[in-house]
Amino acid sequence: MKAVINTIYESKLATLKDKIAVLSAPVQLTIVTVGEDPASKVYVRNKIRLFDELGLTCNHITLAEETTTQSDLDEIAANAEHAILFQLPLPNGLEAPDLPASVDVDGFGSEALGQLVLGQNSILPCTVQATIDIIASHFGENNFAGLKVAVVGRSNIVGKPLAIELINRQSTVSSFNSRSDLESVDWKRYDVVVVATGAYGVLESTQFFEGQLIIDVGINRVDGKLVGDVKHNLEIEPMAAITPVPGGVGRLTCLHVLGNAVKLAECAQG
Amino acid sequence: MKAVINTIYESKLATLKDKIAVLSAPVQLTIVTVGEDPASKVYVRNKIRLFDELGLTCNHITLAEETTTQSDLDEIAANAEHAILFQLPLPNGLEAPDLPASVDVDGFGSEALGQLVLGQNSILPCTVQATIDIIASHFGENNFAGLKVAVVGRSNIVGKPLAIELINRQSTVSSFNSRSDLESVDWKRYDVVVVATGAYGVLESTQFFEGQLIIDVGINRVDGKLVGDVKHNLEIEPMAAITPVPGGVGRLTCLHVLGNAVKLAECAQG
Structure with missing residues (x-):
């Protein structure tokens, strides 16, 4: 990846x-x-x-x-x-x-988010845009409709706006949170699983299957090492494509701060 | 019901x-x-x-x-x-x-919707509030967390804001739309199914099970009769609790126009 x-x-x-x-x-x-x-x-x-x-x-x-x-x-x-x-x-x-x-270069404010719900905005929160880019690259920019996407985590800056943007794109979206019974979920049902819980090890690399795209949004420090939210079983090669941490979503997120600044400058120019 | x-x-x-x-x-x-x-x-x-x-x-x-x-x-x-x-x-x-x-008594504008995403608003779109009321009455006001809710339909005035409000309440939410493969969905998995597609017959009363709450948001005129989105099989008694049309969600929706007008008057009063 x-x-x-x-x-x-x-x-x-x-x-x-x-x-x-x-x-x-x-x-x-x-x-x-x-x-x-x-x-x-x-x-x-x-x-x-x-x-x-x-x-x-x-x-x-x-x-x-x-x-x-x-x-x-x-x-x-x-x-x-x-x-x-x-x-x-x-x-x-x-x-x-x-x-x-x-x-609002981060797209975290109520005006940008309200426009997002109405499908009218061009500024997405940077991590949301990064996640959309990775899905588009994997499945095709025009293939969001009908795509089955699980979004694990419901933060105001990632999980919730990502779910909204995916709904705008006609994906079939399931939103999970800390009160969801994750043990009983059949992850095989999803084309894409986005893990944005802010907690290491909520899901493991061995829970996913061939053909699936797993986007790990987390950044955690465990034993002095940067890791994502997905716990990698180093003895078993993962079957799914899983984005790395570091060097995955975060790298693109940083780029989209620039991307959003460019969009705002374009809007200001009219 | x-x-x-x-x-x-x-x-x-x-x-x-x-x-x-x-x-x-x-x-x-x-x-x-x-x-x-x-x-x-x-x-x-x-x-x-x-x-x-x-x-x-x-x-x-x-x-x-x-x-x-x-x-x-x-x-x-x-x-x-x-x-x-x-x-x-x-x-x-x-x-x-x-x-x-x-x-904004309907709560359809970008400012109200942005506040909704941030969990800061008191005004919900009236049909969303009506749906929340029915779920609260059935499962308990404090039992939204972990509740498995399917929302079928992704309109700006019902499906999308309802999904957001349910995410705010920590429900596990699945959002379906016209591009979703509804045939392959195992509806049994959900505690609540909200049908808000604007099309009659997308789902049928016999597809649901005991213990489930089905909220029919649709209002359609078929052969001169008002019906919801759910097609009722009149020969087989439904096992799930299904809200009627008319006299279901719509009746509460009208009441919440008043409810939201009262909230706005309270806010104006300070």
């Missing part, structure tokens, strides 16, 4: 470079971080590096955990004029402001 | 009357219709009658099919100061304006 991800990555990046070349409006991004979350630092560094490589401006606003208030964040959001994101998780009960769709 | 629906109806109505009695803001509704759709006339009459019975104001704006433009509708929407709805279907390609949540 690593080669597949690479191919998708290179193809999407090339398309984005072409779009950026003909845009008259500048593609910009502002990233706001609060405090010193180590995982956030890695994600932010990757985003900044990608923008740097393409000669684009990425502003990084770093706020101190001790002194930052909700109204500080709200004020930054209210003044945003181009693509902006508040890197999650935020400390001390701070919440990411509900951004207007015109600057 | 008719008795169950009646019980829910009377109980909800009593609660609403209590709420209206203590509200200082008036509960008002404006209904906009364009043209002479006969089914719309029935729905509108039922809503007006309910408001009349409670001594509440329901304004009905009737517009001619020939002369009404999109900007007429948009202007009415822009000036709305309390609960308003544009009765569907609208003729001539006219679209219901995307209402702000503060006046």
